[in-house]
Amino acid sequence: MAKINENYLKLQAGYLFPEIGRRVNEFVAANPDKKVIKMGIGDVTQPLVPTVVKAFHEGVDEMAKAETFKGYGPEQGYAFLREVIAKNAYQNRGVNISADDIFISDGSKCDTGNIQEIFGNDNKIAICDPVYPVYADTTVMSGKTGSYDSGHYDGIIYMPCTSDNGFIPDLPSETPDLIFLCYPNNPTGTVASKEELKKWVDYARKNKSIILYDAAYEAFITEEGIPHSIYEIEGALDVAIEFRSFSKTAGFTGTRCAFTVIPEGLKAYDSEGNAHDVKPLWNRRQSTKFNGVSYPVQKAAAAVYSEEGQKEVAEEIAYYLENAKIMKESLIEAGYEVFGGVNAPYIWVKTKNGMSSWDFFDKVLNEANVVGTPGSGFGPAGEGYFRFSAFADRANTIEAMERIKNLK
Amino acid sequence: MAKINENYLKLQAGYLFPEIGRRVNEFVAANPDKKVIKMGIGDVTQPLVPTVVKAFHEGVDEMAKAETFKGYGPEQGYAFLREVIAKNAYQNRGVNISADDIFISDGSKCDTGNIQEIFGNDNKIAICDPVYPVYADTTVMSGKTGSYDSGHYDGIIYMPCTSDNGFIPDLPSETPDLIFLCYPNNPTGTVASKEELKKWVDYARKNKSIILYDAAYEAFITEEGIPHSIYEIEGALDVAIEFRSFSKTAGFTGTRCAFTVIPEGLKAYDSEGNAHDVKPLWNRRQSTKFNGVSYPVQKAAAAVYSEEGQKEVAEEIAYYLENAKIMKESLIEAGYEVFGGVNAPYIWVKTKNGMSSWDFFDKVLNEANVVGTPGSGFGPAGEGYFRFSAFADRANTIEAMERIKNLK
Structure with a gap:
């Protein structure tokens, strides 16, 4: 009789990103007219550079x-x-x-x-x-x-x-x-x-x-x-x-x-x-x-x-880091306590008034139509935090931050 | 203290193909003037087809x-x-x-x-x-x-x-x-x-x-x-x-x-x-x-x-199968008992007079300058057998078989 690796049964349902995907898909299906800006998964958006x-x-x-x-x-x-x-x-x-x-x-x-x-x-x-x-x-x-x-x-x-x-x-x-x-x-x-x-x-x-x-x-x-x-x-x-x-x-x-x-x-x-x-x-x-x-x-x-390759990828990274700077400044302006974003493409935000990470996820998704990642998805000590990634394109980054600044 | 996975210590030295590589490299270093034809590892030689x-x-x-x-x-x-x-x-x-x-x-x-x-x-x-x-x-x-x-x-x-x-x-x-x-x-x-x-x-x-x-x-x-x-x-x-x-x-x-x-x-x-x-x-x-x-x-x-893709890869497979046919016929002509090669790119040859697989490997390498794979490398029941793969190009296939037919 073929036996499964029972250690798999210990794994919690839904690896973090699939769960985010599920909630986002549900939202999009219910709100086909809304433009959702994704700052959840740490995925790049800029094309491969010419030398590559x-x-x-x-x-x-x-x-x-x-x-x-x-x-x-x-x-x-x-x-x-x-x-x-x-x-x-x-x-x-x-x-x-x-x-x-x-x-x-x-x-x-x-x-x-x-x-x-x-x-x-x-x-x-x-x-x-x-x-x-x-x-x-x-x-x-x-x-x-x-x-x-x-x-x-x-x-x-x-x-x-x-x-x-x-x-x-x-x-x-x-x-x-x-x-x-x-x-x-x-x-x-x-x-x-x-x-x-x-x-x-x-x-x-x-x-x-x-x-x-x-x-x-x-x-x-x-x-x-x-x-x-x-x-x-x-x-x-x-x-x-x-x-x-x-x-x-x-x-x-x-x-x-x-x-x-x-x-x-x-x-x-x-x-x-x-x-x-x-x-x-x-x-x-x-x-x-x-x-x-x-x-x-x-x-x-x-x-x-290569020399050209190094120059080109440095420009792309500078682009994402400029996003991060915009995000960091916007989120501070919006009254959040913010970490990261200087030497990394991630901004780590403390939610206000002890709101849970998933509640903040749903709020940001439903009210600002922006996708981020709940801090608690990375472990219990991440509860009350939220991750934004700086990989969106510039226009979307600015728009997402405007929407979040306008959150009630 | 970091502990290794001790199961790795049970593994026998040298995965088969690295060991073949070692012997071939040694031969080539000692005989830089000899043209070695490789029919050992099951690796293709024909390029990707145009549609792909x-x-x-x-x-x-x-x-x-x-x-x-x-x-x-x-x-x-x-x-x-x-x-x-x-x-x-x-x-x-x-x-x-x-x-x-x-x-x-x-x-x-x-x-x-x-x-x-x-x-x-x-x-x-x-x-x-x-x-x-x-x-x-x-x-x-x-x-x-x-x-x-x-x-x-x-x-x-x-x-x-x-x-x-x-x-x-x-x-x-x-x-x-x-x-x-x-x-x-x-x-x-x-x-x-x-x-x-x-x-x-x-x-x-x-x-x-x-x-x-x-x-x-x-x-x-x-x-x-x-x-x-x-x-x-x-x-x-x-x-x-x-x-x-x-x-x-x-x-x-x-x-x-x-x-x-x-x-x-x-x-x-x-x-x-x-x-x-x-x-x-x-x-x-x-x-x-x-x-x-x-x-x-x-x-x-x-x-x-795609339709074109299917046609093109079928031609490439036919090419290798024609190699296999040539090999099979040549090896039979050379007096070997031969299996496979009709529905597969591999020819499985019984060595003569109970010669061991590795002895046959060394003989074929040293005397015919052809690389094959010793059957015993695939398990003890493969002892006394030898695998030739049909992935060489046509000219090399024909030349390798001529050399093997001339083996003493």
């Missing part, structure tokens, strides 16, 4: 001729892409990461979920609260947790992030084995300083823990001194895996390309305490369960690092 | 303009692709599969590995021997097996496929919960008749087992009456998940697109014996751990089903 498009087409053309056709590529990604990433994202910033440490994939969501497969189910996982739901959901699916209660799964170490601690978690009282951190943060839009990350790296080193560092929004950092990679922190190469993506950096949410960095020499342990290199485990996982990213997509991704 | 290339470019162009730009797509795949698949691959053959049953992915390798995640570790898995190594390796990684001994992992039910049973396994004595079947078969190139598959469907229905049916080579079926889908068998909709791919059908090994079919109403069970629909579990897995296939790739895949 050109390389993408060239990649397709290569697939059209036998002499240049590419069949199976390396599961780890093509050397041409791994090399430009190592150079531009790391070596040029003084970080000792080589092409061989970089694994190209089709998404950071996939990687942050799949990474747990190479670690045993006896690991204790720490995640921030609120946080991007995938970390907790994939932890549940893998069987590392008990049941769900009041927004938390038994067996996960939750680290509250609120305005009280500046959205940087305190070191937990129970020691975790794997620690998910995400900066610039989704959903709060906040960043961690070098000093704050150093605290975490030292903690991980002391406890032989591994930090799973999601830096998908790195390209949005505008302020000097904020680390773009956890590997800028001394000692991090021994204790951190970093996830990066082209999704937000270069508008690849529908094109699909990302990468995971596992430094040479990063160790995890077996039950007898023997150290094992982690990189070969991930290499084995990827070689066995993944077949590499589409060749033309990898060509397109590599073009992001 | 055109659609691929159009997809890229849509990504270049804000009005047509696509961000995150549905994790399950775009409706336009799911619909043409349902119609062309199933409904037109009288099989009741709807677009909603189809999940687009970036590869059948990924899907046949990932599918195990939605089933509990208390499932007993049956696989053929010899077989594509991914089924066993992902079973080991997931923790369903004991250690490795003489080519088999403890806890897997192996079903020998040899010339004695026509490469169709007998029903196993121990009852499995999940049964991997692959027809047209990789590596043996053989097919299963309706009667033979009916036996398996009835068996699965009787035992509430699920058949994981890998039909990646379906497009190579030339003989009338051979089922292209397991769903052509009465009762299969209740007990089978089918995997299909554009890799071999349309030369997508480097472009990446595949799909998995989970019929509405297919059930698996919890530990109390309650039935659960399997489709929502896979939907949840994909929504949480996957972000859909690149939009231009989905456009390209859909073009395979």
